Amino acid sequence: MAEKSKIAIYPGSFDPVTNGHVDIALRATHIFDEVIVAVSHNPNKDYLFTEEERLMMTRETFRENGKISVINFSGLVADLARKKKAVAIVRGLRAVSDFEAEFQLALMNRKMNRDVETVFMMTSFRYVYLSSSIIKEAAQHHGKYEDLVPPIVLKMLKQKYQS
C-alpha cells in the first residue's frame, strides 16, 4: 500500500529568518516528506520587515531545497494544517523560557485540530541564544551577526540600517 506523504507546517514570524530557523526546517525534512514554512502575518504585531519582504527572504533562503516550500498566511495555524493536510506543526525550543507559551499554543492547536500533532525540536547548541530580535538589535547597532543569518537577510538588514 502506498504511504501518504507526511507534510509538516513550520509557522513563524520570520522577521527575519535566521540560521536557527534554517536549522530547524532542515532537520524537520529528515522526519517529514515535505515541510511548509508558513510566514505568518498578524495585524496586531509590529514587524521590522513587511510581509512581502519576510516572504521573499524566507523563499530565497530555502530556494534550493526541494522538500521545503514557503507560503504566507494569516489566521489560525490549525486551519492551515487542515487545509494542507499536514500531520504536524513544527516549533523550535531554545530554552525553558520558550516552553510555557509554546505549551499553551500547542494545547490550543490540538483543541482546534485533533488531527495534527505539535512536534518540538530542540535548538542546536550554537543557536541557543539566537532570535530574530537579537539579530535586529545587532544590525541596528552595527554589531557582528554575519554568521547567524542567510546572505539575503544580511543584505536586507544592511540596506535597512545603511551600513
Ligand code: ADP
Ligand atoms: P513566532 O512569532 O511564531 O514565535 P519566530 O519567527 O520568532 O515566530 O519563531 C518561529 C519558531 O522558530 C518558534 O517555534 C521559535 O521558537 C523557533 N525558533 C526561533 N529561533 C530559534 C532558534 N535559534 N533555535 C530553535 N528554534 C528557534
